[in-house]
Amino acid sequence: MKDKKVFLKNFGCQMNARDSEVVKGLLLAEGYKLVDDAKAADIILFNTCSVRQHAEDRVWSGIGNIKDQGPKKPIIGIIGCMAQNYKKEIFKRAPAVDIVCGPSNIDNLALYLEEAIRSKEQILGADEKTRRDDIYHTGFYEDKVHAYVVISEGCDNFCSYCVVPYVRGRLRHRDHAKILKEIKGAVSQGVADITLLGQNVSSYADGSVDFTRLLKMASEIPGLKSLSFLTSHPKNTKQELFKIMAQTPVIKKQLHLPIQSGSDKVLKAMNRGYTVKKYIEMVDQYRGIVYNGKLSTDIIVGFPKETEKDFEKTFSLVREVKFDAAYIFKYSSRPNTKAAGYEDDVLPEIKQRRHAELLKLQKEISRSKTY
Numbered sequence: 001m002k003d004k005k006v007f008l009k010n011f012g013c014q015m016n017a018r019d020s021e022v023v024k025g026l027l028l029a030e031g032y033k034l035v036d037d038a039k040a041a042d043i044i045l046f047n048t049c050s051v052r053q054h055a056e057d058r059v060w061s062g063i064g065n066i067k068d069q070g071p072k073k074p075i076i077g078i079i080g081c082m083a084q085n086y087k088k089e090i091f092k093r094a095p096a097v098d099i100v101c102g103p104s105n106i107d108n109l110a111l112y113l114e115e116a117i118r119s120k121e122q123i124l125g126a127d128e129k130t131r132r133d134d135i136y137h138t139g140f141y142e143d144k145v146h147a148y149v150v151i152s153e154g155c156d157n158f159c160s161y162c163v164v165p166y167v168r169g170r171l172r173h174r175d176h177a178k179i180l181k182e183i184k185g186a187v188s189q190g191v192a193d194i195t196l197l198g199q200n201v202s203s204y205a206d207g208s209v210d211f212t213r214l215l216k217m218a219s220e221i222p223g224l225k226s227l228s229f230l231t232s233h234p235k236n237t238k239q240e241l242f243k244i245m246a247q248t249p250v251i252k253k254q255l256h257l258p259i260q261s262g263s264d265k266v267l268k269a270m271n272r273g274y275t276v277k278k279y280i281e282m283v284d285q286y287r288g289i290v291y292n293g294k295l296s297t298d299i300i301v302g303f304p305k306e307t308e309k310d311f312e313k314t315f316s317l318v319r320e321v322k323f324d325a326a327y328i329f330k331y332s333s334r335p336n337t338k339a340a341g342y343e344d345d346v347l348p349e350i351k352q353r354r355h356a357e358l359l360k361l362q363k364e365i366s367r368s369k370t371y
């Protein structure tokens, strides 16, 4: 296996970016070499995303684009959320694929590679399990100053549109001592800007250590220069978090708090667990406590049965709250989710218009904030 050249392309969110880095660290430790050019690789890996249809389409076309590399076809591995979403169906749709490895199985990827190379058979690893914690401690970081540190895997929120609980499994928290050890390791290498990662960081719990406690403990690590976190959920983000942000210089004054919709009817159908009023109160609290705190959000337009009135409510909310940044998405029906059972009844051209209108508004807001 040694010296084999690996090309890894990442798709999707920060969690996936960290998983790709973890995979690279593991493979480097096994003696593989990383290359930037897929054509030069013996092994091509795609770390994939299933959050929207568009993300998946990009991967399918990426697989299709792997041109014949002469007599030696590269080993092709599909890892991440699509691997879990489609499991062995991937082999049917893309027979050139050798390995399908779900997010929970990346700790076994080196074994799968050895097996695929040796046996020339297709290998599937897509069970729901907890990864070995040692995979987080290889010391490999892509960036010399910043690192992501996973605090919990999976998600239990079950927003009705979201595939994450089905591809990354139920919520599991990492042991707080191991998280702190990982941060200390990064800081000792000079990687002193850290972002804690979880689908809902406010839900973190390891015995008596909740998220605010973990944040406080992490903030006290000597040499740490900056600490941030992603993503907070409006249903259980607490005022105490804002106080700790305000009191602790090393914590970045930045909150990513996805609203998803400005209509209570849509929020209910999305199973988000809060109202627009509660969200706005939370934002007022945050801005009152954290001086000059930055605020960003995610919004979905065109959720099933979203009327023009519902959309107008989202539009007014964006105008009222004035986010520093808003990531706006068109609703995409995802397999297994509750919303997949609802008719995707907002026409593509209407989704497109709502998306464009919100983007334009947010652009104006962002511009007015920079001057």
Ligand code: 5AD
Pocket (backbone or CB within 6 Å): 051, 052, 161, 162, 163, 258, 260, 298, 299, 300, 329, 330, 331, 332, 333, 334
């Ligand atoms: N369709 C469109 N956008 C989605 N998101 C999650 N699932 C979907 C979906 N099915 C968006 C949400 C989430 C962000 C990461 O992606 O806004 O916060």
Ligand code: SF4
Pocket (backbone or CB within 6 Å): 011, 012, 013, 014, 015, 016, 048, 049, 050, 051, 080, 081, 163, 164, 167, 168
């Ligand atoms: Fe990340 Fe969700 Fe995409 Fe998976 S499906 S890579 S968790 S955004």
